[in-house]
Each structure stands twice: as C-alpha cells, then as structure tokens.
Amino acid sequence: MSARIDTDMDVKSRPLAAAEPAAPSLHGELLTGLRNFIVDGNLADGARVPERALCEKFGVSRTPLREALKVLASEGLIDLLPNRGARIRPLTPHDIRELFDVMGGLEALAGRLACERATEAEIAGVERLHYEMYGHYLKRDLKGYFRCNMAIHLGILAAARNVMLSSTYEGVSARMRRQRYAANLDQDRDRWSQAMREHEEILDALQRRAGAELGDILFRHLRNKQIAALDLSERVLAESDAVDDAEPETAAG
Amino acid sequence: MSARIDTDMDVKSRPLAAAEPAAPSLHGELLTGLRNFIVDGNLADGARVPERALCEKFGVSRTPLREALKVLASEGLIDLLPNRGARIRPLTPHDIRELFDVMGGLEALAGRLACERATEAEIAGVERLHYEMYGHYLKRDLKGYFRCNMAIHLGILAAARNVMLSSTYEGVSARMRRQRYAANLDQDRDRWSQAMREHEEILDALQRRAGAELGDILFRHLRNKQIAALDLSERVLAESDAVDDAEPETAAG
DNA sequence: GACATCTATTTTGAATTCAAACGCGAGGCG
DNA sequence: CGCCTCGCGTTTGAATTCAAAATAGATGTC
Missing domain, CATH: 1.10.10.10 (Winged helix-like DNA-binding domain superfamily/Winged helix DNA-binding domain)
Known part of the structure; x- marks a missing residue:
C-alpha cells in the first residue's frame, strides 16, 4: 500500500x-x-x-x-x-468492475483481430517485448515490467488495425488511468507469477494466430487483473458496494 | 433491390x-x-x-x-x-468493417458476461424470442424476424448487466443504424438460413452458459453479417476502398 | 469566353452579457 | 437552543455580440 x-x-x-x-x-x-x-x-x-x-x-x-x-x-x-x-466522476468498485470487463472485451477483440492481421514483424516485436518483460520479472523490476506490459498490449492493439477499437480502448483506458491501482505485484508474488504465465499463453496463442483462444486468454487475463485490483481497492477503501448487483439495467434506451 | x-x-x-x-x-x-x-x-x-x-x-x-x-x-x-x-460523417466500407468488428467484440463480451450473470428467466426470455424468430423465418417474415433478432441481442446485452458496455454498444449501434443495409436476407436465402443456424448455436451456448463459446459464436455471427453487409454495400456503391489495409495505426496516442 | 482577383455577404469560433438557479449566511421563529 | 426562512453574492446556462475566416459573386484581365 x-x-x-x-x-x-x-x-x-x-x-x-x-x-x-x-x-x-x-x-x-x-x-x-x-x-x-x-x-x-x-x-x-x-x-x-x-x-x-x-x-x-x-x-x-x-x-x-x-x-x-x-x-x-x-x-x-x-x-x-x-x-x-x-x-x-468518482469510480465505485462497481464501476471499476464494469470498466475492467469492458477492457477485457476490447483486449479480447484486439487479440483476435491481431491474429488475423498482424505482420510477422509485429508478432516478433511482441515476442521481443515479452522476453524483455520476463527479464524484468526475474529481476523483480516492477517499473520495467509495467512498461513492457503496456507496450505488449498496445502492440496487440496496433496489430489489430482498427481505429475505432483503438479510440474506444483509449477512452476506457483514460478512465482507468485516473485510478492507478499500481497493482501491488511486488507484494503479491502469486499474482505476479500468474500474470507472467498468462503472458506466456498470450504470446503462444498470438504466434499460433489462434484468435478465439487469444481472445479468451486476454479476457481472463483482465478478469484476474480486475480481481487483484478490486481486492486491493476494497481493502483500501473498505467501501461496501451493496448496490452492486441490484439494477438489472434495461440497456440501450 | x-x-x-x-x-x-x-x-x-x-x-x-x-x-x-x-x-x-x-x-x-x-x-x-x-x-x-x-x-x-x-x-x-x-x-x-x-x-x-x-x-x-x-x-x-x-x-x-x-x-x-x-x-x-x-x-x-x-x-x-x-x-x-x-x-x-460518411462511412466508408473500411469504417463499416471496423464498426462491425467492434460490434462483434461487444456482442461477444455481452454474451460472455450474460453466461455468467443471466437469470434463468432472462435465458427463458431469449429462448422464447428465438422460437418466435424461427417462426418468422419459416414464414419469411423479414420484419418480424428483424424485430426478434434485435430483441435477442438486446436481451443478451441486458443480461450482461454492464452499463458501460451498454452505452458503448448503443454508441456503435447508433453509427451503424444510420446505414440501414437492411440486409437483403429475402434475396439471399443461404445467408438467412446460415444466420438462423448461428442463432441456434447462440441459444444453445447461452443455455449451457458456455461463455467463451458464446462469445466466439457471436463474434463470428457479426463477422458473417459484416461480410453480407459489405457485399451488399459494395455492390451498391461500387466504391473502391483502396486505402484499406494501408495505415498500420499507431493506436492509443 | 475562361480564368483569376478582389469585394461583399455569410458562417464560424469565441467572448461577453444576462437572467435564472443555487448556496451561504443572517435573522427570525418555535 | 435549534430550525426555518429570507436575501444577497456567486455560479450556471444560454442568448447575444463581435472579430476572423470562408464562401459566393462581381469585376477585370488575358
């Protein structure tokens, strides 16, 4: 903390x-x-x-x-x-949950599209970043790890070649950036190694261009991030989110 | 036409x-x-x-x-x-392709979340709509078919219980609605029966609450819609989209 | 007769202005 | 003593105003 x-x-x-x-x-x-x-x-x-x-x-x-x-x-x-x-606008834990899920959906989409459209060079670029990130992981260099992590996700996003996806992503990303729950990976070694394993899968699926699979992994990756972040934020805020599952939402008005 | x-x-x-x-x-x-x-x-x-x-x-x-x-x-x-x-803002075929892909990503996400969160009643509601839609399909009632189709997708969206997803969806949906490529299903029987089969899969996966699978089906469903729509729009506009795969997009500025 | 240039009108972008709604504090009342 | 009401300054929302830019039209030139 x-x-x-x-x-x-x-x-x-x-x-x-x-x-x-x-x-x-x-x-x-x-x-x-x-x-x-x-x-x-x-x-x-x-x-x-x-x-x-x-x-x-x-x-x-x-x-x-x-x-x-x-x-x-x-x-x-x-x-x-x-x-x-x-x-x-303050983000409630409920909002954060929603944001992470939407982010997960967008990442999944980006991964799927990237599998269809990425050039070999782009995949190689992600691979390079992956191993660099692994190095930071071994050295427990959180800062470097985060930098590579973000670059990987942006690399996949770029390889998806979809401007509207990118701008939607950027919008959601901006709202999340305000929070900065600099996930306490250095405290939570299990989560960190889990994240690293997930990234192994991400790279693997991308290299095989297994779109649906990559999408699935990315969504779950974000889900796990969400859980870690909420765990943290709830531990800090100790703010109940009772209203949470209350409103069924009639969606698209 | x-x-x-x-x-x-x-x-x-x-x-x-x-x-x-x-x-x-x-x-x-x-x-x-x-x-x-x-x-x-x-x-x-x-x-x-x-x-x-x-x-x-x-x-x-x-x-x-x-x-x-x-x-x-x-x-x-x-x-x-x-x-x-x-x-x-006029939508180029390239834009339309992007929109459909984003829509596919959002639908996939909605499906996945719906599998986690839908009540039995909501699933039953979708099932009811599905069979009603099947009736319209048999009678070749395009209007009724479309109505049910939209209701099914909105039902899944609502069951996903994610306000931000809903509003994002609505935004994308609005941009697409301007186009109205009232897919010529009545001309293209193959596409229509394919769409119907896809909807069988959608219902099935939802009932089994197979999230990843439903997401995958929905994305491919939208992809196929996209292909049909672009086929139509390109046949009508006969407007080349040469610039299409040109700009790699640096994404998130 | 076609084209370029200059001028007048319209349209845009942004500052200013103005009425209504709000919020705070003083005073009055229970 | 606490609560409610009234009034004043502030803030908001929207119309108006004003300068700069663009468009259209007219004029002159080749």
Missing part, C-alpha cells in the same frame, strides 16, 4: 498553478489538455470542476471550456449536474 | 420541416434529439449540418447547439472541420 491512493485529499486544494500561457488553442487542444489534466489526477474524486479557474489556466472563455466539459461528460470522466456544474 | 439505400439523394433537400415547437429543453434533450435526427438519416452523408436551421428547429441558440455538435463529433457521427463547420 504505497502512496497514490488519495481519494479525497489535498490534491484538490492545489491552487491550480498557472501552467504555460496556453498555446494558440488549436482545435482539439483544449479538450485534450483538459482531459489530460483530469486523467492525471489534478482534481480529486468528486471535486467540483472549477470552471472559472480552468478558463484562466487554459486562457479561454467559458464557452469553449463548457463545450469541452460536455464532451468529457459524454466520455464518462465527469458528471454534469443540472444547474450545479461539473464534478469529477 | 429494395428501397432505402439512398446514400446521397434527396434526403438533404428536405426543408427541415419545423417539427414540434421543441420541449422545455431538459438537460440532455437537445443532444438526444439532435442525435436521433442525424441517426434517423434526415441529413445525407457528407452534408453540411445546418447550424442555423437546427437552432430554429430545436428552439435554442447556437451555444447549446454547438455543445451538442461537439459531443456528436466525439461520438463519431459528424466531422468537425476547423472554420468550416460540421458535416455528416
């Missing part, structure tokens, strides 16, 4: 230090900047989004800023309460 | 008939209304989105309308060209 779990703390009280004087406001510049600002955790969970302050920070008036907020709300990063402004 | 393929025709010349005087503009009302307006095909592919006219139609000023346009652009329904306004 390292630092970096602050769910409600001082983060928000930071005076929004005036960064660069804001570039000439290229079309999507503001949106991206604002999204990064939020994803990077500069605002605490549930905190009000200070419209005024952000206008100054980004050097724009409220009109374009509110446009960006609307987009971020549609992406699920913030909540927009009528007449009560925007707040950072 | 039936009607309803108009890709470029008179649709746009419609004078934007002033509909209802626009409700009291509940928070997301405008956005939803505008999205439906576009999804329903009231504007032709590539057509300019007439800001001014829509303001009148919905009874709002340009500010909230532009906010809505930004959101729709982020959803991929329209393109927003700097200083040149919004246009309806």
